[in-house]
Amino acid sequence: MQEKIIIIEDEDSIRGFLRINFQRNDFHVLEAATGEEGLRIIRIEKPALVILDLMLPGMDGYQVCKILRQEFSDIGIIMLTARGQDMDKIMGLEFGADDYMVKPFNPMELILRAKALLRRIKKDEDEENQDIIKNGIFIIEVYSQRVYKNGIELFLTPKEFLLLKLFVENPGKAFSRDELLDLVWGYNFVGDGKIVDVNIRRLRAKIEDTSSSPEYIETVWGIGYRWRKD
Structure with missing residues (x-):
């Protein structure tokens, strides 16, 4: 079964490049060019993972990340940034991102990180389910x-x-x-x-x-x- 992810990135060329690479690795890919559009799609489609650009028009990646963490505690978030400053990385993690990558990056490394994060989320869910008995x-x-x-x-x-x-x-x-x-x-x-x-x-x-x-x-x-x- 394909994992559903969304790429929120305002640059069409980067978004298209990532879409092709993720689809080649058997992901079901959704796309959005703005944070507002991404949140709307996420609330409907419930993807397992978000590839989130930091520098978005209007609502930036930090704001989107904060809202996602409030509404979807178990969703995976990998933040993309063109900046290399440590403070941007720290802020991304503070707002709830699970991982980050600095542009330019190797798309295969991003895909491997996405797969690793999804495995960790699945493992955490399995352990949580084993810890809870409902009747x-x-x-x-x-x-x-x-x-x-x-x-x-x-x-x-x-x-x-x-x-x-x-x-x-x-x-x-x-x-x-x-x-x-x-x-x-x-x-x-x-x-x-x-x-x-x-x-x-x-x-x-x-x-x-x-x-x-x-x-x-x-x-x-x-x-x-x-x-x-x-």
């Missing part, structure tokens, strides 16, 4: 151990968090109390097995609208508990 109105952030219901954070103990994560990852599966003890408290746990029921009761009080009539954590009589499967 209906619940969002579980695994790394930070935070839980949200309808966007409101719930404050769970570590054991409550592990119970919820286990249930959400296995909807419809009935877990016995012994299984929950082994999986959450560990095989070597020594203590009263009723600790499972106590923690389930506390967890229900935090996640259910009415804990006495649980909607999410169901009791399976004679076995244990399960997460309701839609």
